Amino acid sequence: MKALLALFVTLAFATGAAAQPQIVTEEMMVKSPDAGIEIFVRNKRPAAMTSFRPERTVLFVHGATYPAHAAFDLKLGGQSWMDYIASRGYDVYLLDLPGYGKSTRPKEMAEPAQNNPPVMRGDTAVKNIGAVVDHILARRNIPRLNLLGWSWGTTLMATYTTQNANKVERLALYAPVWIRQTASLVQAGPGPLGAYRMVKREQALGRWMTGVPEDKKAALIPAGWFDAWADATFASDPEGARMDPPVLRAPNGVMQDGAEFFGNGKPYYDPAKITVPTLLVVAEWDRDAPPYMGQTLFPLLVNAPGKRFVMLAEGTHTIMMEKNRLELFRAVQAFLDEAGGS
């Protein structure tokens, strides 16, 4: 798969520590297997990087509701998680699935939601991820890369891995979802599922804070971070932004899958088919994908060598944008670094 265009290349000088390498940013649209659809991909890497290796290449995908670029590459305190990984000598990619962020919206999303069935089911999402993986492998002439998923993205990355073990180096699942024993916090509203749902900024904060002890809420998100995230995230849907109140439209394929699989006592993929080293990492206050999900999934990964389950303190489903985000970064980085040396 070939990139249609490289939008721009910028040189960003990391703020703070002088030892931080200079990071290159590249953005591209990758052709989806679905006609007329392009997938937004961003790449960051040290400017001086000249050789590319599977162990030093990472692709990130987002969860059910919000795009990747506005979270994984959101600069908080001067640095995004993507910057953090890239600055350690990695060639790092993120993608927004079609219907999310800066990728093409399926045409159903231009109509009233109830006119069409849910868009972007898991199988379609996995195919789109596959297109981006193939694009990166071809572009860098490498046989494999590391996959990192968040929330629904863990289901997608894990499913892709069960189907393409030979293209995956390591699998890192942040806030993994598994069979649900508690109600989902992602609500599509009453009635039959339409093509997409609409999320308001206030709902996002409410969902984020679910499960946080009352006395810990005030300090969880450093001042300005929620607004930084919400501004970037809600700006990624210009059509939704014009509504009053402004909304973010999110594809409902994930909701339909949830109703049929994890919400219905059925696994979406077979963990025994994962044969690469796998990390599960979850924060203790996660109520979107509560720790019991990762704990149930972990022993089922019977063929993942050197798998590991890490639970972190004082964080939610969104710990990557909270005061303890560095704990998450370290846990994932340690797992990635083990493969490659330095």
Place this chain on the structure above:
Amino acid sequence: MTSLITEDMMVPSEPGIDIFVRNKRPTNLAKYSAERTLLFVHGSTYPAHTGFDIPLGGQSWMEYIASRGYDVYCLDVRGYGRSTRPKAMAEPPQNNPPVARTPDAVKDITAVLNFILKRRSIARLNLLGWSWGCTLMATTAIQNPDKTARLMLYAPGYLRTTPSPLAGPGPLGAYRTVTREQARARWLNGVPEEKQAALIPPGWFEQWADATWATDPVGAKQNPPVVRAPNGTVADTAEFWTSGKTMYDPAKITVPTLIALGEWDKDTPPYMAQTIFPLLVNSPGKRLVMLAEGTHHMMLEKNRQALFNTVQAFLDEAD
């Protein structure tokens, strides 16, 4: 590899009770700090020095930590290994009630803790416990928050909803006896059949068992040879953990705490660690790490390095 010094010593706990302590550190270690000092204690059945300091594949866990610039200690609680055996252990077990209850063991640890702090003129050190040793170290940390830097719980026990592997039939005597064969069967409980053969590299079980059973010359004279293990821990388990009662309040732990365990642990199954973790509400930067293909005895198995890495990363972060 870094050259290490080994020092063995006896530290008085109570009148008539001397505690065996081993220290290993780099020969060239010039200064001592809270962050770079660690004390290890064992679990319910086997002494510390034959597990934590057994050089499997040429290096013990103790040496692994010491060679990274740490001043490392381990101790045998009274009745275990090379520490004083309470008099009751020289009699038939049924003549006396269980010895070395949890508060006694905490006294022994506290004596050693204070001994090390004084010897090195440091204010705090790191505590690492295995199994019952987690209860001991957690209790010690609660009683001595100013003297504890970080707390590491390897395979911690907690409220028990599954049968204890240690409880036998009949009333509890002062101690119990364990044969090598019993030790091996308990070790492999919970390991998938097809994974059992490769779990313990050749020779490692024998090396560990030879060292461990040699610590009890009296038990060694029995046929088959046994290791005598104090029953205080078994009595406490019956009175507390299997009766729905906790022995300490995790909320009272105020230092960074790591919980690490292997997925196949059937002695203290993962549900215990998972119960403790959210209760550590006042432990900053706490972390739970579950590791692949390891049992309660993971520190003596082929994947021991994954455990060592996890604990080391947590220790090193303090610097």
